Amino acid sequence: MVFDQTxxxxxxxxxxxxxxxxxxxxxxxxxxxxxxxxLPAYPFETWCSCVRVVARELYSGTPEEQAYHALxxxxxxxxxxxxxxxxxxxxxxxxxxRRVLDRVQQSFRSGNNYxxxxxxERGPHQLEMWMNEAGPTRYxxxxxxxxxxxxxxxxxxxxxxxxxTAEDVxxxxxxxxxx
Numbered sequence: 698m699v700f701d702q703t704x705x706x707x708x709x710x711x712x713x714x715x716x717x718x719x720x721x722x723x724x725x726x727x728x729x730x731x732x733x734x735x736l737p738a739y740p741f742e743t744w745c746s747c748v749r750v751v752a753r754e755l756y757s758g759t760p761e762e763q764a765y766h767a768l769x770x771x772x773x774x775x776x777x778x779x780x781x782x783x784x785x786x787x788x789x790x791x792x793x794x795r796r797v798l799d800r801v802q803q804s805f806r807s808g809n810n811y812x813x814x815x816x817x818e819r820g821p822h823q824l825e826m827w828m829n830e831a832g833p834t835r836y837x838x839x840x841x842x843x844x845x846x847x848x849x850x851x852x853x854x855x856x857x858x859x860x861x862t863a864e865d866v867x868x869x870x871x872x873x874x875x876x
Contacts, residue, residue, distance in 0.1 A: 698738035702781045703808035705735060707768060708747070711775025715755060723750045741811065745834055762836045769840025777848055781807060786848050794851045794872050798824060804845065805838075819869075825859065826868045835866035842868065 708716060708724065708731060716724075721731050727746035729739065739747075748768060756764035776782040785807060789797050798816060805812035805828075815827040830838045839856050846854035854872040861867065 698811070699741060699744040699809045700738050700807075701735040702776065702779050703772070704729060704739065704744070704747070706776030706779055706782060706808070707772035708751070709735075709775070710778045711768075711771035711773075712751070712755070713775070717754075720751065720754045723754060738810075741809075741831075745832060748834060748837060761833055765833050765836035766840035766843075769837035769842075770844040771840075772837065773841045773844035773848060776808070789845075789849045792849070794822075794846060794849065794854070797846070797849045797851075798826070798870060801826065801828075801842070801845075822874055823869065823871045826870055827865060828868070829865050831864050835861055838866070839868060842870065846870075846872065 708729065716731065724731060724747055727750055728743040729735070729747050748765065752761065752764035752768060756767060759767075777786050785804060789800070789804070792800070801816075802812055802814035805814070811829070813829045817825040817827070819825055826842075828835075828838060835858060839858060843854060843856045846856070851872050854870065857869050859867045859869050
């Protein structure tokens with residue numbers, strides 16, 4: 698399940714001013730009515746359908762990977778404006794990049810009930826991060842991790858997809874010393 702604050706972070710706050718009446722209709726058709734109070738949680742499939750609809754509508758002509766990545770960044774930037782997001786980021790800013798990355802699973806679990814993460818150290822400022830993220834939403838997660846690092850005071854972080862299957866993804870995360 699994906700919790701309401703995740704949908705609020707992307708569709709209400711992250712895309713503020715960009716959700717057209719047509720897009721609202723498309724979202725309603727796949728299970729999210731932005732004209733009503735959001736439900737406490739939505740099935741993962743509904744979340745994926747909503748993200749797909751928004752990516753196609755707002756980023757038509759853009760490669761799917763880039764559209765999802767941009768939505769991931771907007772989601773985190775919007776989530777930082779929610780009550781839960783403000784509280785979470787105020788704590789994360791105190792931890793530093795490595796400790797923030799150690800908490801990625803807990804951070805994502807504040808927005809869903811399924812994320813699993815495994816971290817493999819590759820150097821003092823480099824790691825591999827395995828996540829059980831399925832399908833094209835892996836690129837949304839990539840953008841979210843990058844925006845999360847920026848939100849924690851690490852402006853020069855890089856996050857790239859190393860490998861993936863239908864059920865999971867492995868990212869490389871690199872940041873500069875002193876961040």
